Amino acid sequence: MSSVMPQPETAPILACTVSRDVQNFDLLIEDMEQALGEAWGDLGFAEALAFFSQPEAAAMEFVALALDDEDEDNLVLMGEIITQAKSREIKVILIAEDVTPAALHQLLRQGADEFVPYPLPEGELQQAIDRLRAASHPQPAAPEQTAQLKSGSDKQGAVFVSHGIAGGTGATTLAVNLAWELALLSETETPSVCLLDLDLQFGSASTYLDLPRREAVFEMLSDTESMDDDSFGQSLLTFEDKLQVLTAPSDMIPLDLVTPEDIGRVIDMARAHFDYVVIDMPSTLVQWTETVLNASHIYFTTLELDMRSAQNTVRFKRALQSEELPIDKLRYVLNRAPKFTDLGGKARVKRLAESLDIAIEIQLPDGGKPITQGADHGLPLATSAAKNPLRREIAKLAASIHELNADQAKAA
Numbered sequence: 001m002s003s004v005m006p007q008p009e010t011a012p013i014l015a016c017t018v019s020r021d022v023q024n025f026d027l028l029i030e031d032m033e034q035a036l037g038e039a040w041g042d043l044g045f046a047e048a049l050a051f052f053s054q055p056e057a058a059a060m061e062f063v064a065l066a067l068d069d070e071d072e073d074n075l076v077l078m079g080e081i082i083t084q085a086k087s088r089e090i091k092v093i094l095i096a097e098d099v100t101p102a103a104l105h106q107l108l109r110q111g112a113d114e115f116v117p118y119p120l121p122e123g124e125l126q127q128a129i130d131r132l133r134a135a136s137h138p139q140p141a142a143p144e145q146t147a148q149l150k151s152g153s154d155k156q157g158a159v160f161v162s163h164g165i166a167g168g169t170g171a172t173t174l175a176v177n178l179a180w181e182l183a184l185l186s187e188t189e190t191p192s193v194c195l196l197d198l199d200l201q202f203g204s205a206s207t208y209l210d211l212p213r214r215e216a217v218f219e220m221l222s223d224t225e226s227m228d229d230d231s232f233g234q235s236l237l238t239f240e241d242k243l244q245v246l247t248a249p250s251d252m253i254p255l256d257l258v259t260p261e262d263i264g265r266v267i268d269m270a271r272a273h274f275d276y277v278v279i280d281m282p283s284t285l286v287q288w289t290e291t292v293l294n295a296s297h298i299y300f301t302t303l304e305l306d307m308r309s310a311q312n313t314v315r316f317k318r319a320l321q322s323e324e325l326p327i328d329k330l331r332y333v334l335n336r337a338p339k340f341t342d343l344g345g346k347a348r349v350k351r352l353a354e355s356l357d358i359a360i361e362i363q364l365p366d367g368g369k370p371i372t373q374g375a376d377h378g379l380p381l382a383t384s385a386a387k388n389p390l391r392r393e394i395a396k397l398a399a400s401i402h403e404l405n406a407d408q409a410k411a412a
Contacts, residue, residue: 210378
């Protein structure tokens with residue numbers, strides 16, 4: 001690392017960290033050294049403002065403004081640093097740990113170019129730097145990669161649904177990562193997988209995978225009667241050459257805009273072309289929920305160990321039973337389940353299952369902050385947090401599904 005104040009006789013300084021004490025961000029030091037070698041320096045908040053007016057600042061590409069919760073009292077100073085940097089065409093990367101969303105929003109509105117959470121996800125700082133450099137030297141946009149589907153296919157793929165019994169119970173996290181784990185199962189015989197985000201209003205599968213929302217989705221859903229292989233394929237986006245994704249529409253649309261027949265056609269089309277179809281559902285029951293339930297092989301229902309989940313589970317079961325729907329397809333998934341050593345927690349899980357007259361067959365551990373961080377950066381857990389316990393459990397679930405499916409195929 002270079003000296004505190006960059007010296008003229010050294011190699012040009014391309015970037016500086018700006019913080020109260022850079023030693024509080026040791027991972028940032030490592031990533032800066034890896035990305036820039038010796039071509040960077042470190043400045044305090046007040047020193048940064050003075051340095052911007054020096055000739056050496058002319059070669060600066062960016063500053064990494066690192067702050068934590070103790071720095072929130074100095075947001076005015078942070079904002080001035082951003083303003084001064086931007087006035088000299090110096091990019092700003094925010095490195096934030098335990099900072100409130102309101103503070104981040106304020107700093108981003110003042111002109112910060114990138115935000116990276118701390119602790120830094122592996123390779124994320126380099127990716128942020130690459131994005132800044134690409135923005136400074138824009139290249140012609142690459143065309144979006146859509147699916148090329150073979151006409152006449154009839155795979156009759158297996159359908160797995162993820163439905164959150166309450167908000168924040170991890171239904172989208174399960175759907176996105178289950179689909180990705182299924183796509184990664186085998187290097188030699190990779191099954192074809194399609195993820196359908198049917199949460200038409202607040203669906204966030206596109207955010208979790210950093211994919212754009214496209215008008216083609218709304219156009220396809222608006223006229224499923226004339227949908228063919230080409231129009232359905234044009235509605236899908238490819239993630240990492242392994243997973244096909246139907247994102248939620250770009251605009252919020254009424255859930256009843258599509259009919260059960262529309263959803264049935266979309267699912268049938270997806271099943272015809274893919275070995276596995278994973279569906280992320282809205283938490284609201286709609287007129288086409290019955291269509292999805294009947295088409296599914298397993299209907300995962302995510303809940304947590306709290307009163308709202310218990311009450312909503314009772315209502316959910318009662319609604320399905322009143323319509324004589326196949327509740328035997330439901331598989332209850334407990335998110336943020338107690339650890340193996342938490343005997344008290346396990347006892348509460350048992351009492352919850354008994355009181356609701358359900359079997360909680362799948363228990364997913366609390367993955368902590370890496371789960372949110374990976375979603376914010378548009379990366380599945382296999383990429384952003386491969387050793388996270390939640391990722392491991394979802395990978396096991398995908399492997400068991402694939403094995404069961406293979407056994408049934410052999411038996412047939």
